[in-house]
Ligand SMILES: [Zn+2]
């Protein structure tokens with residue numbers, strides 16, 4: 001993402017928070033900022049360590065709580081992986097995830113056919129659909145290269 005886009009996204013985010021009556025502290029804003037800069041779906045721990053230098057007083061607990069709040073308000077998305085720690089990303093355009101079972105890397109991909117495909121009728125009995133996401137598990141090219149060596 002370009003610098004200008006980042007600034008615009010941050011402004012938009014602040015406005016959204018104000019409309020939601022969410023308190024925007026410097027720390028909270030920096031957590032969102034750091035997630036905007038990331039393209040690797042970081043965990044709370046990773047975000048915390050990336051912010052350690054600029055925000056030495058930031059606690060991991062604050063990162064957890066902030067991410068939970070953002071997620072509750074659909075500002076960010078939580079990605080469940082096989083790992084014990086959830087990964088996060090900014091809630092932007094609809095996309096899906098490829099997860100490498102070896103290294104745990106999470107990559108984005110688009111799947112318009114899936115997006116427009118109606119869910120089976122049985123899902124309606126289970127509840128109202130908010131969004132549907134596909135997760136594909138596999139082995140990334142780097143890992144398969146590594147495995148065959
Ligand atoms: Zn891999």
Ligand SMILES: [Zn+2]
Pocket residue numbers: 041089095096097107108
């Ligand atoms: Zn993603």
